[in-house]
Every structure is written in structure tokens, then in C-alpha cells.
Amino acid sequence: xxxxxxxxxxxxxxxxxxxxxxxxxxxxxxxxxxxxxxxxxxxxxxxxxxxxxxxxxxxxxxxxxxxxxxxxxxxxxxxxxxxxxxxxxxxxxxxxxxxxxxxxxxxxxxxxxxxxxxxxxxxxxxxxxxxxxxxxxxxxxxxxxxxxxxxxxxxxxxxxxxxxxxxxxxxxxxxxxxxxxxxxxxxxxxxxxxxxxxxxxxxxxxxxxxxxxxxxxxxxxxxxxxxxxxxxxxxxxxxxxxxxxxxxxxxxxxxxxxxxxxxxxxxxxxxxxxxxxxxxxxxxxxxxxxxxxxxxxxxxxxxxxxxxxxxxxxxxxxxxxxxxxxxxxxxxxxx
DNA sequence: GATCAGGAACTTC
DNA sequence: GAAGTTCCTGATC
Numbered sequence: 001x002x003x004x005x006x007x008x009x010x011x012x013x014x015x016x017x018x019x020x021x022x023x024x025x026x027x028x029x030x031x032x033x034x035x036x037x038x039x040x041x042x043x044x045x046x047x048x049x050x051x052x053x054x055x056x057x058x059x060x061x062x063x064x065x066x067x068x069x070x071x072x073x074x075x076x077x078x079x080x081x082x083x084x085x086x087x088x089x090x091x092x093x094x095x096x097x098x099x100x101x102x103x104x105x106x107x108x109x110x111x112x113x114x115x116x117x118x119x120x121x122x123x124x125x126x127x128x129x130x131x132x133x134x135x136x137x138x139x140x141x142x143x144x145x146x147x148x149x150x151x152x153x154x155x156x157x158x159x160x161x162x163x164x165x166x167x168x169x170x171x172x173x174x175x176x177x178x179x180x181x182x183x184x185x186x187x188x189x190x191x192x193x194x195x196x197x198x199x200x201x202x203x204x205x206x207x208x209x210x211x212x213x214x215x216x217x218x219x220x221x222x223x224x225x226x227x228x229x230x231x232x233x234x235x236x237x238x239x240x241x242x243x244x245x246x247x248x249x250x251x252x253x254x255x256x257x258x259x260x261x262x263x264x265x266x267x268x269x270x271x272x273x274x275x276x277x278x279x280x281x282x283x284x285x286x287x288x289x290x291x292x293x294x295x296x297x298x299x300x301x302x303x304x305x306x307x308x309x310x311x312x313x314x315x316x317x318x319x320x321x322x323x324x325x326x327x328x329x330x331x332x333x334x335x
Numbered sequence: 336g337a338t339c340a341g342g343a344a345c346t347t348c
Numbered sequence: 349g350a351a352g353t354t355c356c357t358g359a360t361c
Binding site (some may be wrong): 342 | 349350351352353354355356357358359360361
């Protein structure tokens with residue numbers, strides 16, 4: 001757990017590149033408060049976690065707690081990219097340009113309407129990003145979006161994942177043998193009792209999942225599935241997304257899944273040349289760890305993962321690019 | 336020291 | 349049997 005956390009961090013204040021006054025706690029509260037009014041109209045009743053709040057306000061109120069520091073995203077801002085960064089990313093991170101003419105965050109005199117408008121944009125973007133992150137986690141962990149449906153094994157997977165994502169202390173033992181239903185029935189205090197270090201944060205994360213599931217149920221009656229492809233990428237998503245096929249996921253599919261979510265995993269693995277299928281593993285330990293979680297192989301490391309990748313050489317699935325570089329591989333058939 | 340390459344035995348499905 | 353996983357040796361960066 002060396003790197004900054006992905007996932008929800010894609011919508012952390014620094015990622016949104018808000019001006020410093022809006023990034024501050026009071027600023028976020030202002031954003032959240034501004035979102036509440038709109039929220040009530042659009043999303044009706046509040047999620048189970050915070051009955052008196054709208055969802056986005058609920059999420060936003062968590063961000064300070066969940067992201068005490070995540071300045072690494074700021075480095076991803078345009079102009080701060082590494083020298084290897086291709087001129088255009090396949091999937092751009094949402095950026096609010098406060099300097100742009102008619103900037104959406106004009107807080108000067110007469111800028112109130114604009115401010116409210118941009119806050120709506122921010123809140124809807126935040127909620128959208130949270131839902132996308134949950135969707136991605138579901139795919140990678142092969143679990144359902146609704147925590148109530150989780151088996152004890154699913155709970156442990158989610159715990160491992162959440163600990164990893166948000167650099168929380170290991171808490172798996174404290175919640176051993178608990179199914180999702182029991183977990184969801186527990187109060188924050190009970191979480192704290194079981195795990196004094198991080199139990200409250202874990203409870204907050206579970207609340208987010210519960211709220212998302214609740215919302216999803218509201219908006220689309222029926223079973224909660226994040227299997228329908230919602231991504232806009234040009235890569236053959238149906239080919240890549242194996243999480244609902246019942247088939248075990250292949251390593252190459254897993255790698256593509258990560259590559260398709262650059263705003264979540266771009267710090268771990270990213271395209272160097274998407275057209276040619278050339279990608280670079282930026283953080284070998286994290287990618288290996290994610291793969292280990294996905295396959296239930298806690299002892300997974302990059303040495304083993306890379307051995308599996310090398311097995312693809314013979315099969316003609318992955319190869320080293322013509323100009324061989326460390327941690328750089330190429331899909332033989334990119335499209 | 337980390338990564339790369341590939342052989343070989345093993346596990347899981 | 350396929351698809352990794354684990355362990356290993358030796359080479360390279």
C-alpha cells in the first residue's frame with residue numbers, strides 16, 4: 001500500500017482541481033450544502049445512512065474523512081503529466097477549469113448563479129464517479145453491488161479491497177464469518193468496537209455502498225447488476241468484461257479492465273499507445289495485489305504475475321513491444 | 336535490487 | 349486440459 005488510493009480518489013477535491021478555498025473543509029461543506037436542495041428534488045428520499053441528507057452531500061461530507069491527503073492527483077493536471085504521457089488520454093479525468101472564461105466557479109459578485117450551476121455539476125459528477133467506482137470494484141472483485149447479498153467470502157474480499165484502497169489497517173479478522181446482511185445491520189459503534197482503528201471509516205464506506213445500492217434499486221427496479229456495459233471506451237468492453245459470464249477472469253482481461261479505467265487505475269497501469277495496445281505497469285506491486293485480490297491469491301506478487309503474462313507470449317496474446325522497456329507490454333491484437 | 340525470461344511441477348476449475 | 353500459480357535459475361538493467 002505504497003501509492004495513493006485510487007477509486008473514489010478520482011473525485012477527491014484535489015482531483016477536481018478546485019480553487020484552494022473550495023478545497024478546504026468549509027468549501028466542501030458549501031458544495032455539499034449547495035447540492036442538498038437540488039438533491040432532494042432529483043433523488044427524493046435520502047439514503048439509509050443519512051436520512052436528512054441528499055446522496056451527494058452525503059458523499060461529499062465523507063471526502064475529507066476519506067482523503068486526508070491525496071495531492072498526487074494534482075500532479076495529473078494538464079501540463080503536469082510525465083514525459084511519457086501521450087498527448088491525449090483515452091478517458092480524461094473530470095477537470096473544472098476555474099481560470100476558463102465564464103469559469104464555472106466564478107465566486108465574484110454576480111457569480112452566484114454560476115456558482116450554483118457549477119455546484120450542481122460538481123455534485124452530479126461526484127455521484128456519478130462514486131457509482132462508477134463501485135461498479136468497477138464489483139467487476140474486479142466479482143461481487144454484487146448490494147452489500148446485503150454478500151457472502152462471508154465477499155465481505156472479506158470487500159474488506160481487503162477497501163483496506164487496500166484507503167490504506168486502512170487490516171480488519172479482516174474482526175469481521176470474519178460475517179455475511180453482508182449482518183455487516184449491514186451493524187452500527188458505526190459496533191464497527192468501532194470490532195476495529196477501533198478504522199472501523200468508523202469502514203462503516204462509512206459500507207454506507208456509501210449501501211446508499212448506492214439503494215439508489216440503483218430506486219432508479220432501475222429489479223436486481224442490482226453492474227454487468228451491463230456502461231463504459232464509453234472504444235475497446236471491446238463485452239470482450240473484456242467477464243465479471244458476469246460466470247467464467248473465471250483471465251489475466252489479460254483483468255489488465256484491460258484496469259486500463260479501461262484510467263481515472264481509477266491510471267497510477268497503477270496505463271496506456272502508452274492504446275492503438276497499438278502498448279501499456280505500462282506503473283506500480284507493479286499494486287497491480288499484482290489487485291490481481292491477487294481478484295483471484296483470491298493473497299500471496300500474489302509481480303514476480304508471479306509477470307510469469308503469467310509471459311505465458312501469453314507463446315499464446316500470442318501479449319508480447320514485449322519492439323523496443324523493450326521494463327514493465328511495458330503490448331497486446332498482440334489490440335482491437 | 337528489480338525486472339525479465341523460461342523451465343518445471345503443481346493447483347484449480 | 350486449460351490457465352494460471354509457485355518456485356526456481358540465470359541474465360539484464
